Amino acid sequence: xxxxxxxxxxxxxxxxxxxxxxxxxxxxxxxxxxxxxxxxxxxxxxxxxxxxxxxxxxxxxxxxxxxxxxxxxxxxxxxxxxxxxxxxxxxxxxxxxxxxxxxxxxxxxxxxxxxxxxxxxxxxxxxxxxxxxxxxxxxxxxxxxxxxxxxxxxxxxxxxxxxxxxxxxxxxxxxxxxxxxxxxxxxxxxxxxxxxxxxxxxxxxxxxxxxxxxxxxxxxxxxxxxxxxxxxxxxxxxxxxxxxxxxxxxxxxxxxxxxxxxxxxxxxxxxxxxxxxxxxxxxxxxxxxxxxxxxxxxxxxxxxxxxxxxxxxxxxxxxxxxxxxxxxxxxxxxxxxxxxxxxxxxxxxxxxxxxxxxxxxxxxxxxxxxxxxxxxxxxxxxxxxxxxxxxxxxxxxxxxxxxxxxxxxxxxxxxxxxxxxxxxxxxxxxxxxxxxxxxxxxxxxxxxxxxxxxxxxxxxxxxxxxxxxxxxxxxxxxxxxxxxxxxxxxxxxxxxxxxxxxxx
Numbered sequence: 001x002x003x004x005x006x007x008x009x010x011x012x013x014x015x016x017x018x019x020x021x022x023x024x025x026x027x028x029x030x031x032x033x034x035x036x037x038x039x040x041x042x043x044x045x046x047x048x049x050x051x052x053x054x055x056x057x058x059x060x061x062x063x064x065x066x067x068x069x070x071x072x073x074x075x076x077x078x079x080x081x082x083x084x085x086x087x088x089x090x091x092x093x094x095x096x097x098x099x100x101x102x103x104x105x106x107x108x109x110x111x112x113x114x115x116x117x118x119x120x121x122x123x124x125x126x127x128x129x130x131x132x133x134x135x136x137x138x139x140x141x142x143x144x145x146x147x148x149x150x151x152x153x154x155x156x157x158x159x160x161x162x163x164x165x166x167x168x169x170x171x172x173x174x175x176x177x178x179x180x181x182x183x184x185x186x187x188x189x190x191x192x193x194x195x196x197x198x199x200x201x202x203x204x205x206x207x208x209x210x211x212x213x214x215x216x217x218x219x220x221x222x223x224x225x226x227x228x229x230x231x232x233x234x235x236x237x238x239x240x241x242x243x244x245x246x247x248x249x250x251x252x253x254x255x256x257x258x259x260x261x262x263x264x265x266x267x268x269x270x271x272x273x274x275x276x277x278x279x280x281x282x283x284x285x286x287x288x289x290x291x292x293x294x295x296x297x298x299x300x301x302x303x304x305x306x307x308x309x310x311x312x313x314x315x316x317x318x319x320x321x322x323x324x325x326x327x328x329x330x331x332x333x334x335x336x337x338x339x340x341x342x343x344x345x346x347x348x349x350x351x352x353x354x355x356x357x358x359x360x361x362x363x364x365x366x367x368x369x370x371x372x373x374x375x376x377x378x379x380x381x382x383x384x385x386x387x388x389x390x391x392x393x394x395x396x397x398x399x400x401x402x403x404x405x406x407x408x409x410x411x412x413x414x415x416x417x418x419x420x421x422x423x424x425x426x427x428x429x430x431x432x433x434x435x436x437x438x439x440x441x442x443x444x445x446x447x448x449x450x451x452x453x454x455x456x457x458x459x460x461x462x463x464x465x466x467x468x469x470x471x472x473x474x475x476x477x478x479x480x481x482x483x484x485x486x487x488x489x490x491x492x493x494x495x496x497x498x499x500x501x502x503x504x
Contacts, residue, residue, distance in 0.1 A: 026410070027084040030093050033125055033364050034101070038073065040122055041104055042066050044115045059111075062104045069096065075167055085438075085476035087411055088159050088166035091142050095177065098135040105129070128364040139181040141411040141472060142170075143190040147274055148290045148440070148472060153197040162439055162475045172198055173211040176219060183222060187275040188230040195223035199239070203246065217247050224256065231266030281467055284446035285415045289471035293442065295334075296451035298327050321392065327448045330463035331428070334452060335392075338432070338459040339385055346381040347373060348434040348479040351406025370407035370482075385432075389483060394461060395427050400486040406434065407480055409441055413472035425487045428463040432481035441478035442471045454478060461485075 045059045045066065076083045083089050105126045113119055145151045145161060157175065159166040170178075179194035201207065202216045209215050220243035227236035240257040243250055277283050288296065306323055323335040354371035375382035386401045431443060437454035444451045445466050452460055462468060470480070 027090050027093060028080070029359055029364060030097055030130065031080060031084055033129065034069065034093065034097060035073070037097075037101055037104070037122070037125055038066065038069050040118050040125075041108060042070075044108055044113060044118050044122075047115055048113055059107070062107055065100050065104055069100075072167065081476075082164070083167060086159070086164060086166045087142060087145070087161060087474055088156075088168075088170060090411065091138050091170070091174065092166075092168060094130050094135055094138045095174065098130045098132070101129055102126075124363060135177075136181045136185070137412060139178045140185070143178050143182055143194065144472065145474065146190070146193065147286065149474065150290070153193055157197070164475065171211075172201060172207070173214065176210050176214055179222070183226055185275075186229070188226045189272055189274045191226045192223065192230065192272065195219060195226060199223055199242070203242065217243060217250060217253075220246070221252065221256075228260065228263070230272055232269055232272070233260055233263045233265040235269060236260055281446045281469075282415060284449065285444060285469045288444040288446060288449065288451045289413070289440070289442065289469075291451060293453060294451075295326070295453060296449065298449045301326050301328060301450075321388075326452065327445065327450050327466070330448065330466040331461070332445060332448060332450055332452075332463070332466055333394075333461045335459045335461065336455075337457050338388065339457055341456070342379075343381050343385060344432075344434045344456050346377065346379065347375075347385070347404070347406060347432075347481055350375065350377075350382075351408075351434075351479060351481075354406075355408070370405050372403040372405050373481075374403065385481075386483065389430050389459070389485075392461075394485060395487050397487040399427075400425075400488050401483060402486070405482045407482060408477050409470045409473055409480065410477040411472050411474060413440075413470055415446070415469035416467060426464050427485040427487055428461055428466070429468075430481075430483040430485065431460045431462070431468070432483070433458050434479040434481055438473060438475040438478070440471045440475075441473040444469045444471060 041062075045063060048059055084093065105122060108122060109119065109126060142156065145156055146153070149161070151161065153175075155161075157170045159169045175194050175198050179191050179198065182188075182190035182194065198210070198219050202210075202219060207216050210219060220239055224236045224239040224243070227233070227239060237257060237260050240253045240260070243253045244257070247253070277286065306325070307321060321335055321338065323333050326332050326334055350373045351371055354373065358371065373382055382404050386404060390399050390401055433454050433456050435454075436456050441454050442451050443454075443460055445462065445468055447467050470478075
C-alpha cells in the first residue's frame, strides 16, 4: 500500500475535494506497486549487505537502480496525481516496471536471500508487473499523439503536450523503445518517424550508444529495414550509406547495401501513412478523435433547441431540461446542465472509491475500470439523478433503471463493439460527464459521424443501435457515468425495433 497516496485519497472524503479524482486508475496502481517494490527491495538489499562481509548475492549492481528510483520519488513528493496525469510520466513509470524492476526482481527472487518473508511479498508483485503487451500499449499511445493531436516527434520528445511539464523528458532510449514497438506492429510510418529523429541526433552528436543495450548502428539498421518494409528502397540505401560513413567497417551494412542494389521500390515516400485499421468503425473513430475539438453534427441531424417533457407525460410542455438532437436515426440527444458540480464530484468519488477497494483486495492484479455505484449517502446523489433521467419522455413504455455505473478512460481510449438490441428491452444509454475536460476524452459515434465534447454536467442519450467510442485522454483521465434505460414491457406486447418517440 502506498502511504503517501493513501493518505492523500483519504483526505478527499469531503465534498470539497478537487478534481484530483481524475487520476488514472491503472497508473495509480503502478505507482503504488513501485513504491512497495522500492521499500521491500531496499530493505532486503540493506539487510543482506549488513549480514555478510561480502556481497554474496551480488546485490550491489542493483543499488544504482534503487537510488535512481528513490530520486524520482523524492522529486514527485506528494504530487502523485500530478505525476501520473502526464502521458510522458506514465510511459516512464511503465518502462521502469517493465525493464528495470523486472531485473531487480529476478536478481532478488533467484538469490538465496535470508529475508524469506519479504521475498514472498515480492513474488506477488512480480506476478503483476506490466508485461510486454502493457508496455507496448503505452508506447503506442505516445506515438499516437502524432495522429490524434498533430504533434511532431520533437514536440513529444520535449513533452510539449500540455502546459504541464513532465518530470523527465523522453530520452533517445525511450524513443527507440517507441520506434521498436511500432516496428514490431508493422506500423512503419511511426517506426520511421521516430528512428529518423534518433538517427539525426546520432549524426549531429556522434553518439555511439543509445544506452547499454542499443548501439547507434542498430538504429541505422532498423531504420533501413523499416524503409525497405515500406517499399522505400532508395531511402533504405541512403540510410545504409550514412551508416557506412558513420561506421566504415560495418560488414552487415555493406552486405545489405549490395542486396538493396538489386531490389525495386514499391512505393513513394509521399505515400507513407500510418497503418490504417481494418475495421471501418475504427477508422471513423480515429478520424473523429483527431478532428477539431468541437461539437460535430451529422448531416442527418435535426439540431435545434428543445425542452424535453418532464411533467405528467405531456409531450410539448416546456421544462428545465434543455436539449439538442444531434442525430436522428439512431437518436443521439445532448442534454445540458443536468446536474451540478456537487453531484458530479460525489458520484465520481463513489466510483473511484469502489475501484480502489477492488484494487486493494486483488493486490495489484488487473482491475476493471468500471464499477456499479451504490449511493448510501444522506444526500442521495445517484437516486436524484436517476429520477431526473427517468422522467424524460424517451420511451412509450414505463422505464426501469438499475445501478448507475462509473468508468474511467485514459490514454487508451475506448471503442465499444456494436450492440445488437432489436429484441431487447434496452432502449439506450445515458452517458454523463463527471469531470472537467483536460485533453481528449470526447464522446464519439463513428457510424453516425458525431463528436461531442466533454462538458461536466451534461448528459448524452444514445439509442442502443448507436455505436459509441471515447477518444484517448492525454492528460489525467476522465470519469463518466453510464445509465442504461430499460423498458418494462407487458407480455402481450411484441418487441419492436424502434420505440423511441419522435416528439421532437
